[in-house]
Every structure is written in C-alpha cells, then in structure tokens.
Amino acid sequence: MAIIKITGEEALKRKGTTDWDTLDALTDEQIADAAKNDPDSDLPSDEALKNFKRGPVKKPTEK
Template sequence: MCIKKYTEEELNKLKDKTDYETVGNLTEEEIEEGSKNDPDSLTPTDVNLKKFKKVRK
C-alpha cells in the first residue's frame, strides 16, 4: 500500500470520478453487503453498535 500526499490545490484540480446517480440508487442492503465484502471496511457489528454511546453536540 502506498500513501500519497496531496496539497489542497492539487486536490481541487482532481477530477471527480464518482457516479452519483449509481451511488444515489443503491439500496441500504446493497450498501451493507458491499461494506461486509470490503476487506478494508470497519463495519460495526450489532454487538459493537450496542456498545456505542450517544454524545451531545
């Protein structure tokens, strides 16, 4: 894995390749399934979620 650093100026020049229509049409189930199948994802389990504590803003 290689980490590349960008300046803010460089980031602003990058072309956005996101297909927002496709992303917007994903169902919650598809998003969850994709997350579960992604080895880099840190999707919390139901047990993890029960341990979460609500914080006040």
C-alpha cells in the same frame, strides 16, 4: 499514490471520476452489503453496537 497539494480553485476545476447516477441507483441494502463485504471496513458488530454509550450533549458556547 503520492499526495499532492492543490488550491481550492484548482480543485473546483478538476472533474471527478465518480459515476453519480450509478451511486444514486444503489439501495440501502446494496450499500450495507458492500460495506460488510469490504475487507477494509471496520463496521461494528450488532453486539458491539449494543455496548455503545451516548456521549454528553453540550450546548455551543457564545462567541
């Protein structure tokens, strides 16, 4: 698939192919199952999640 550049105005005119009604009808469990069964997904295991560390929280700087 080739990458093409379009303007923001052109993007707003295009109609997507997403079936939002079907997507909205999915349960959290169905979404999780789909992600787990997707061969391209790189979801961390429960063991890996236990080893995640929270990064430092920094306050935004004034401009």
